[in-house]
Amino acid sequence: MTNRITKLFNIKHPIIQAGMIWASGWRLASAVSNEGGLGIIGAGSMYPEILRENIQKCQKATSKPFGVNVPMLYPNLEEIMQIIIEEGVKIVFTSAGNPKIWTKHLQDHGITVVHVVSSVKFALKSQEAGVDAVVAEGFEAGGHNGRDETTTFTLIPMVKEQLQIPLIAAGGIATGRGMLAAMVLGADAVQVGSRFVACEEASSHINFKNMVVEAKEGDTQLTLKELAPVRLLKNKFFEDIQKLYTTNPSKEELIALLGRARAKKGMFEGDLVEGELEIGQIAGLIHDIKPAAQIVRDMLKEFEAAKVEVASF
Incomplete structure (x- = not known):
């Protein structure tokens, strides 16, 4: 499948693994990238030198593109950004802050920048700031959310209506059917978080993984x-x-x-x-813990089957 997002990131499949704190280390990111998606290292739960170590290990584990997610609310943000530049990371997802502050600086170093938003207003502000793509995340998502409680399948078409740059849908997407629905509504790709928490390569604790499966x-x-x-x-x-x-x-x-x-x-x-x-x-649709590569393959298989099913209506 080739579209604006696969071309932007030079990946095979429009599936982005979210950079969740305490779950998204180099093992998970490299596994997703090796399967043709875009793996993301979550810098939000890493000290700067731990982040550097994860980037270096990910570079050894995959020759495919991967990125780093950076919540812009931490005091050592400048050090984190410098490490990302020094280590040659080519894709950065920013969140929880003003994209204007870092976008041009990162792009000047050859880095593709994506910003995570929860509203049309901030999607447009991100576009004005010059980001290369936007993740629009509905309030179904885990972790930190927007205050407006806009659902993903309401948010995506509203953002699509006004946005010119590529759009990634996030929040409540863990299956191929969900992926197809998001793309029908206007998304160029999907970002998947919770499903990858319950996978073998996630650094999240097995107790937490099991509780997700039982939810x-x-x-x-x-x-x-x-x-x-x-x-x-x-x-x-x-x-x-x-x-x-x-x-x-x-x-x-x-x-x-x-x-x-x-x-x-x-x-x-x-x-x-x-x-x-x-x-x-x-989480209510996550019933097992399996390898990240299998999650990507299962999503793609269900996505293709759902397309055939819809075409028969």
Whole structure:
């Protein structure tokens, strides 16, 4: 399949693996890239030197294109960007910040820049900032979300209507049928997060992977909107948040409950009681843990079968 995204990234399939914190290291990124998609290293949960190590290992594990996802809200952002440039990374996905700050600088070093947004407004601002493509992510997605709670299949056609640059759909996509639906609505590719959390190469803890596989409809919910909206699996920590909300808490009280390294505790260390467990609504359709390459192949097979089925209507 050849389209604007496959040409932009020089990849075979329009499937992008999201750069999820505590899950997206070099093993996952290289596995997806080797299968013809675009693997992404998630810099959000890595110290600068750990990121450098992951980039170098990924370069040894694949000759195919891969990228790095950089949330622009960390204090060592300049050091992270410098490492990305020094190590010769060719694709960067930015999020959680103003794309104007880094886009031209990265492009001047030969890097393709994609920005993640949750609204038409910010998609257009990203286009004005000169990014090469946009990821439009609906609120079904795991992890941090937009405040407007716009669903993916509402957001994609609204963004497509006004955007000229390539568009990647994200949020609630884990199957070939979902991929086809997103592309029919105007996306050039899909970004997949939750499905790759529950794969063999993800660095997320096996306890977390198993809980994702066991999740059913309604087992996730968006919360902590006063800080940064985040979709979590319901566990004791989530229930503690809900209990605190009954007292009409201040922002400071919510920050105190959240504490430090709560996401690491849950997703990387496997504490399913006190940890923060970020995953999307699509977890209800994830039923097993398997290799990343198999996930890509299964999505493509279902995508092609769904196209034939739709053509027969």
